[in-house]
Amino acid sequence: MDASVMDRARRVRLMVFDVDGVLTDGGLHYGPEGEVLKRFNVLDGHGIKLLQQSGVDTAIISARKSAIVERRAADLGIRHVRQGVHDKRTAFAELLRETGLSAEQCGFIGDDVIDLPILLQVGFAASVPNGHEAVTSRVHYVTRSGGGQGAARELCDLILRAQGNYEAALAPYLT
Numbered sequence: 001m002d003a004s005v006m007d008r009a010r011r012v013r014l015m016v017f018d019v020d021g022v023l024t025d026g027g028l029h030y031g032p033e034g035e036v037l038k039r040f041n042v043l044d045g046h047g048i049k050l051l052q053q054s055g056v057d058t059a060i061i062s063a064r065k066s067a068i069v070e071r072r073a074a075d076l077g078i079r080h081v082r083q084g085v086h087d088k089r090t091a092f093a094e095l096l097r098e099t100g101l102s103a104e105q106c107g108f109i110g111d112d113v114i115d116l117p118i119l120l121q122v123g124f125a126a127s128v129p130n131g132h133e134a135v136t137s138r139v140h141y142v143t144r145s146g147g148g149q150g151a152a153r154e155l156c157d158l159i160l161r162a163q164g165n166y167e168a169a170l171a172p173y174l175t
Contacts, residue, residue: 004140005124005140005141005158005162006158006161006162007162008107008123008124008140008141009107009124009141009158009159009161009162009163010162010163011104011105011123011124012056012105012106012107012123012124012159012162012163013055013056013057013101013105013106014056014057014058014059014080014095014099014101014105014106014107015048015051015056015057015058015059015106015107015108015109015155015156015159016058016059016060016061016080016092016095016106016107016108016109016118016122017048017058017059017060017061017108017109017152018060018061018062018108018109018110018111018112018115019038019060019062019064019066019069020038020062020063020064020111020147021110021111021112021128021130021131021147021148022109022110022111022128022147022148022151022152023040023041023044023060023072023147023148023152024038024039024040024147024148025039025146025147025148025149026111026130026147026148027039036066036068037068038066038068038069038072039148040072040148041148041149041150041152041153043150043153044148044150044151044152044153044156045072045075045076046153047152047153047154047155047156047157048076048078048152048156049076049077050156050160050169051156051159051160052076052077053169054160054163054165054168054169055165056159056163057079057080057099058076058077058078058079058080059078059079059080059081059082059095060073060078060080060081060082060083061082061085061088061091061092061095061108061118062082062083062084062085063084063085063086063088063114064083064084065083065084066083069081069083070083080095080098080099082094082095086114087117088114088115088117088118089117089118089121092108092117092118092121103121103122103123104122104123105123106122106123106124107122107123107124107125107126107155107159108122108124108125108126109125109126109127109128109143109151109152109155110127110131110135111127111128111130111131111132111135111147112131112132112135113132113134113135115127115135116134116135116138119135119138119139120138124140124141124159125138125139125140125141126139126140126141126142126143126155127139127141127142127143128142128143128145128146128147128151129142129143129144129145129146130146130147131147141155141158143155
């Protein structure tokens with residue numbers, strides 16, 4: 001692992017997640033009544049919980065608005081949720097004001113060009129391997145796992161390791 005990636009991950013106090021293509025596989029499944037269905041990965045969810053338990057706050061900033069995302073965020077205890085946001089730069093600025101953190105203390109994982117305004121500001125920028133080339137070429141870290149297939153968990157584990165909290169996070173499950 002590149003030392004600069006670990007240094008950047010070590011400083012993360014708030015990890016922000018895009019949804020479609022990161023916490024999901026990016027597919028939108030429409031039901032017969034027109035409802036949109038999304039599939040989330042349980043490993044990703046547990047990684048987010050472990051990250052929170054280690055003291056790293058979490059947030060979602062998503063261009064799409066969905067009751068399903070609101071429910072998933074509530075299930076995971078994600079306090080900061082911004083949906084239906086097409087100007088992600090403004091949503092991120094509001095989040096910084098709300099938390100009192102600097103962009104340098106934040107991480108963000110996104111997959112498409114709409115995410116670049118945040119990715120270019122944060123101290124730790126990440127993407128998924130199937131993200132748009134304009135994104136993957138500009139981030140500090142590209143996950144091995146795809147969106148909705150463990151990418152968020154991989155990133156959470158990396159941050160836990162960088163901050164020296166990985167073994168403590170696992171300890172309750174090893175006794």
